[in-house]
Amino acid sequence: MSFASGIAAAYFLFPPKFSLYIGDPFQIVALLIFLLVALAASRVVSLLTYGTGVKVTGRPQQNGSVLYSGSTGRGPTGILLIHSVGGTPRELETVAAGLADRGYTVSCCQLAGHGGSEEELLASHWTDWFASAEEALAVLEKQCNIVVAGGLSGGSILALRLAALNPTRIHGLCLFAPTVRYDGWAIPWYRFLLILGVRAPFLRRMRFTDPPPYGIKDEATRAMIADTMHADKSDETGTHSTSLGMLQESHWLVRDVVRRLPSIKAPAIIIHPREDDISDLSNTIFLHRRLGGLVECWVLDDSYHLITIDRQRDVVMNRTADFVSFVERYAVRQQPELARSRPTLVAGREHPAPLQPVQPT
Numbered sequence: 001m002s003f004a005s006g007i008a009a010a011y012f013l014f015p016p017k018f019s020l021y022i023g024d025p026f027q028i029v030a031l032l033i034f035l036l037v038a039l040a041a042s043r044v045v046s047l048l049t050y051g052t053g054v055k056v057t058g059r060p061q062q063n064g065s066v067l068y069s070g071s072t073g074r075g076p077t078g079i080l081l082i083h084s085v086g087g088t089p090r091e092l093e094t095v096a097a098g099l100a101d102r103g104y105t106v107s108c109c110q111l112a113g114h115g116g117s118e119e120e121l122l123a124s125h126w127t128d129w130f131a132s133a134e135e136a137l138a139v140l141e142k143q144c145n146i147v148v149a150g151g152l153s154g155g156s157i158l159a160l161r162l163a164a165l166n167p168t169r170i171h172g173l174c175l176f177a178p179t180v181r182y183d184g185w186a187i188p189w190y191r192f193l194l195i196l197g198v199r200a201p202f203l204r205r206m207r208f209t210d211p212p213p214y215g216i217k218d219e220a221t222r223a224m225i226a227d228t229m230h231a232d233k234s235d236e237t238g239t240h241s242t243s244l245g246m247l248q249e250s251h252w253l254v255r256d257v258v259r260r261l262p263s264i265k266a267p268a269i270i271i272h273p274r275e276d277d278i279s280d281l282s283n284t285i286f287l288h289r290r291l292g293g294l295v296e297c298w299v300l301d302d303s304y305h306l307i308t309i310d311r312q313r314d315v316v317m318n319r320t321a322d323f324v325s326f327v328e329r330y331a332v333r334q335q336p337e338l339a340r341s342r343p344t345l346v347a348g349r350e351h352p353a354p355l356q357p358v359q360p361t
Helices: 002-013 025-049 089-101 118-123 126-141 154-165 189-198 219-230 244-258 282-290 313-334
Strands: 066-068 077-082 105-109 146-152 172-176 207-209 241-243 268-273 295-300 344-346 349-351
Touching: 066 089, 077 089, 077 126, 077 154, 077 313, 089 105, 089 313, 105 126, 118 241, 118 244, 126 146, 126 154, 126 244, 146 154, 146 313, 154 172, 154 244, 172 313, 241 244, 268 282, 268 313, 282 295, 295 313
Parallel strands: 077 105, 077 146, 146 172, 172 268, 268 295
Antiparallel strands: 066 105, 207 241, 344 349
16 A cells, blocks of 8 residues: 555655557666656655554643752852753753753743643744743743753744743843754655655654664663653653644754744753764854854764653753853853842852952953
């Protein structure tokens, strides 16, 4: 059935110019090329339709958002972290806890439609995801007057949109393995054919199972994640399959954000693994060239896509903490009124003195 669909797709995409007269070698070559295209198309059809007839299981959506309260000294600085599309806040737990240990107030919001069944995820749209991020930002601002927004993979794209639409509310950006294009080394070579599906709304329910290594280089962590996935704990690991509906929504989100990149002036740190299996390092280069503000880049040498839970998660946390400290001083320099009533930490003790602006060099 999938091969027949592949032939139909190949015929539609590349109308054959040959006849079945087998005495002409050029006609034979054309026929072989057509059959190869049909085989590739049938493989895509098979992947997209895999499991569509299986009963969809999953738990009802649960609110997995987490808020870490900060200390008196650094609590007025808040960090909003957004998980990946199809993921959960658990992806950011280690980095968030480490930043909270530094005294910062950290919010890990859960996006609409996530943490439950696949049906709930398919029913949500990228505008719903963004609304969840906006709501989390409003809650964080009740405690903080300096806010750094960030995220993992597709979550970083949502953070970029927050900064573009709220330039006075977002003072810095932490982008972890940002995904503008799905072009990592583990993505199939025929991924370009998915563009056809992305533009077909009636294919939203088609899905394919995510293969190993699941964005994780560390074998022990990968095995633990695989066990949790097989136990169908979607509230912890997110979905273990990718639907075309999710790719469609990600596609429209990226299109909206890319045109806004030059207007984003908030300083940003981008941390990306060199061996990213989901989104190639070129995604970071793309953002580096188009963002309108200061950009700091770090390239990891021992991690795959999910850098916040992989081998170099401590590096991610430390570099992020250093960057947030810089953003505090940079924000006060740009807006001196932020220095009022913000206690600082001196020699590990809290003092009620205001932050001092960074003096230009």
